Amino acid sequence: MEEDKKKSRRNFFELGIKFGLLATVGTVAVAKAMDDEDSSGMVELMSTDGNIIQVPASEVHDVAHKQHDDYDPRVGIPDKKFVMVVDLAKCTNQLKCQESCNKNHYITGDNAWLKVYKMQESEKTAPYWMPTLCQHCDKPPCVKVCPVDATFKRQDGIVLIDNERCIGCRFCMAACPYSTRVFNWNEPDQPAAAHEGEYTPDYTGKPSVKGTVDKCDFCPHMIQMGELPHCVSACPNDVYSFGDMYEDAVTNGSGQTFKLSKLLKERAGHRLLEGLGTEPSVFYLPPVNRIGDFEEGMENYTEFQSVKKTEE
Amino acid sequence: MKQYDKLLKDLAPQKFGILGKVWITFLAVIILIALYAYYQQFDKGLVITGMRDYALWGVYISNFVFFVAISLVGSLVTAILRLSGVKWATPLTRISEVIAVAAIMMGGLTIIIDMGRPDRILNIFLHGRLQSPIIWDVLVITTYLFISLLLLYYPLLPDFAILKKHFKNKPKTSKWYGKLSLNWTGSAKQERIYTKSIRTMSVMIIPVAFAIHTVTAWLFATTYRGGWDSTNFGPYFIAGAFVAGAGAVVMLMFILRKTYHLEDYITDMHFDKMGKLLVLLCLVYLYFNINEFLIPAYKSTKEEAAHLHGLFFGEFSLMFWLAIIGGLVVPVLVLVFRKGRKPIPLFIIAIIIVIGAWWKRYIIVTPTLLHPLLPIQGVPESWHGYFPTALEWAITFGTLAAALLIMTILFRYLPIVPIHETAEEKGFLKTEETETL
Numbered sequence: 117m118e119e120d121k122k123k124s125r126r127n128f129f130e131l132g133i134k135f136g137l138l139a140t141v142g143t144v145a146v147a148k149a150m151d152d153e154d155s156s157g158m159v160e161l162m163s164t165d166g167n168i169i170q171v172p173a174s175e176v177h178d179v180a181h182k183q184h185d186d187y188d189p190r191v192g193i194p195d196k197k198f199v200m201v202v203d204l205a206k207c208t209n210q211l212k213c214q215e216s217c218n219k220n221h222y223i224t225g226d227n228a229w230l231k232v233y234k235m236q237e238s239e240k241t242a243p244y245w246m247p248t249l250c251q252h253c254d255k256p257p258c259v260k261v262c263p264v265d266a267t268f269k270r271q272d273g274i275v276l277i278d279n280e281r282c283i284g285c286r287f288c289m290a291a292c293p294y295s296t297r298v299f300n301w302n303e304p305d306q307p308a309a310a311h312e313g314e315y316t317p318d319y320t321g322k323p324s325v326k327g328t329v330d331k332c333d334f335c336p337h338m339i340q341m342g343e344l345p346h347c348v349s350a351c352p353n354d355v356y357s358f359g360d361m362y363e364d365a366v367t368n369g370s371g372q373t374f375k376l377s378k379l380l381k382e383r384a385g386h387r388l389l390e391g392l393g394t395e396p397s398v399f400y401l402p403p404v405n406r407i408g409d410f411e412e413g414m415e416n417y418t419e420f421q422s423v424k425k426t427e428e
Numbered sequence: 429m430k431q432y433d434k435l436l437k438d439l440a441p442q443k444f445g446i447l448g449k450v451w452i453t454f455l456a457v458i459i460l461i462a463l464y465a466y467y468q469q470f471d472k473g474l475v476i477t478g479m480r481d482y483a484l485w486g487v488y489i490s491n492f493v494f495f496v497a498i499s500l501v502g503s504l505v506t507a508i509l510r511l512s513g514v515k516w517a518t519p520l521t522r523i524s525e526v527i528a529v530a531a532i533m534m535g536g537l538t539i540i541i542d543m544g545r546p547d548r549i550l551n552i553f554l555h556g557r558l559q560s561p562i563i564w565d566v567l568v569i570t571t572y573l574f575i576s577l578l579l580l581y582y583p584l585l586p587d588f589a590i591l592k593k594h595f596k597n598k599p600k601t602s603k604w605y606g607k608l609s610l611n612w613t614g615s616a617k618q619e620r621i622y623t624k625s626i627r628t629m630s631v632m633i634i635p636v637a638f639a640i641h642t643v644t645a646w647l648f649a650t651t652y653r654g655g656w657d658s659t660n661f662g663p664y665f666i667a668g669a670f671v672a673g674a675g676a677v678v679m680l681m682f683i684l685r686k687t688y689h690l691e692d693y694i695t696d697m698h699f700d701k702m703g704k705l706l707v708l709l710c711l712v713y714l715y716f717n718i719n720e721f722l723i724p725a726y727k728s729t730k731e732e733a734a735h736l737h738g739l740f741f742g743e744f745s746l747m748f749w750l751a752i753i754g755g756l757v758v759p760v761l762v763l764v765f766r767k768g769r770k771p772i773p774l775f776i777i778a779i780i781i782v783i784g785a786w787w788k789r790y791i792i793v794t795p796t797l798l799h800p801l802l803p804i805q806g807v808p809e810s811w812h813g814y815f816p817t818a819l820e821w822a823i824t825f826g827t828l829a830a831a832l833l834i835m836t837i838l839f840r841y842l843p844i845v846p847i848h849e850t851a852e853e854k855g856f857l858k859t860e861e862t863e864t865l
């Protein structure tokens with residue numbers, strides 16, 4: 117079951133990328149493919165307007181795993197704009213996302229990059245669980261104030277930190293209205309795995325560096341492999357969906373794909389502190405028709421802890 | 429001639445007495461402790477401080493703001509008062525310029541102390557981005573330091589020449605002063621260049637001084653946080669800086685006058701005038717404070733209300749009211765009376781003003797950070813608050829001691845009251861010059 121889930125998710129991701137390529141080849145190619153009488157070698161694809169179309173498998177070329185030779189972690193992946201949708205109706209604070217994120221990014225400090233907030237707007241309104249991570253703003257206040265270009269926004273919308281350049285002034289942390297940035301106050305006590313391989317801003321936490329800032333990186337190292345970010349695949353409730361705004365499609369951990377614009381419209385999506393004009397890349401769907409009771413989540417709620425220590 | 433000799437004898441730099449040596453040792457010990465504390469910080473990281481992810485700036489940054497604030501007095505006394513033709517301020521110019529130089533040097537150093545990676549400081553020049561207010565700060569602080577040094581040095585040229593002659597029987601000292609005087613002879617041509625450059629520098633330093641403290645205010649005002657998100661912040665900081673700086677000048681006036689017996693030069697009249705000036709400065713700053721706190725309190729948006737509650741009634745209320753009532757209201761009430769402007773009461777008020785000003789910076793920096801826009805969750809309970817650790821205090825006191833040490837050393841070798849200008853104003857110089865001719 118777990119295997120299946122993984123496979124279907126990967127398949128979609130690959131196909132999405134293939135279709136993206138196909139679209140650039142042009143409508144002629146698509147029309148030609150559609151003419152093909154033989155329907156046995158057909159694959160189903162979703163077009164940008166949300167319709168399912170069939171394309172001969174022979175016309176679909178494998179590009180997903182092709183590494184761009186000129187890929188620069190500072191520049192990002194061309195013609196992409198990564199977005200995330202967080203469905204608050206599905207979050208029951210199981211914290212699998214946080215566990216996976218902490219583990220895969222070797223987070224050993226006291227402040228996780230992904231936290232599930234216990235939110236309640238006012239006394240008379242219902243409480244709900246709200247996963248919060250770096251919002252990967254289109255107009256990132258943190259990038260604006262960085263004096264040395266250590267934190268930067270790539271062309272695919274991902275905001276990253278170069279921990280070999282950061283001077284540790286913490287201005288970005290002061291500037292971030294979402295308080296998602298985390299500082300390495302001491303020498304991080306990370307496992308050996310965190311120090312393997314060459315450093316790239318693509319994979320934050322590998323390793324974390326004393327005196328510099330860390331935060332959620334939207335997992336570009338997973339995207340490069342055609343996979344979803346750790347939190348997305350770890351969530352048992354499919355709270356998270358991740359995808360490309362240009363393709364107008366987001367995929368959840370079970371491999372289901374949704375049309376982004378339709379999802380946001382039907383479910384009245386919003387972004388955090390929209391009024392600040394930071395234009396986040398993370399969208400939230402309101403907690404209506406919830407799949408679970410808020411109280412269920414209280415079991416896992418720890419007000420003063422977000423990173424489980426190994427000795428426990 | 430006799431008068432001039434007395435003036436020279438009074439104003440020429442003097443060797444440290446016992447008290448001076450004790451004072452220097454005291455400062456040196458504090459600095460050594462701070463160096464040890466900083467070594468700990470460099471080795472273990474900023475974890476030795478009380479700062480954490482929410483209270484991400486603390487006493488270092490507020491101390492930095494304090495230093496920048498205090499340094500502004502150089503431009504107030506030397507430039508603004510000089511340009512507006514205020515003659516009584518002449519004996520205070522050097523004191524304020526020395527404060528400016530010492531404070532801005534330590535301000536710059538304090539910023540480096542706050543950095544997580546001081547070893548990467550060159551990145552600011554290698555990868556500097558003009559969009560960042562930190563780069564603006566680096567630019568204006570270095571400019572201000574440079575102009576302040578020149579504004580300290582230029583008026584010293586004739587004094588150095590005088591001292592060269594004065595210390596004739598100490599060839600080594602005389603030689604040094606001679607070198608520093610850059611062959612000042614007092615010729616008409618030199619006088620012309622001298623007057624012109626001091627005037628130019630005085631004009632130049634005013635916008636730069638406003639810029640350093642406005643940019644420092646912008647480090648906070650460019651963020652979205654309640655308590656910092658204010659268009660009032662630039663002028664509010666400047667107004668506060670003049671209060672703090674003028675308070676520091678009064679403190680030094682009193683101490684230096686006592687130690688070096690300068691009663692004939694720094695007179696009760698000077699205290700009286702500085703007292704009046706302080707009333708004006710406090711009132712202006714009070715006005716900005718009313719704008720800064722009353723209007724957000726009137727609206728009481730959620731973020732502002734939480735922040736202001738902490739200041740007015742909460743954990744920061746003691747410091748807040750010390751700064752507002754002790755540091756602003758009481759000084760005005762005392763200093764409007766002539767008796768309040770006598771040296772001793774004014775000195776006491778000045779101490780309260782400076783201490784209040786220091787805590788004021790603390791409560792500008794810290795409380796805001798403890799009220800972020802999203803709630804504080806998932807971090808250890810201690811991260812919900814902030815108070816400096818012992819090591820952090822040690823480093824902070826070290827920077828203050830270092831600033832005092834710089835001042836002490838400068839006052840050891842420079843005439844505290846400008847000799848040349850005082851002699852000129854008192855009409856002594858004419859006789860002296862004609863005699864040498």
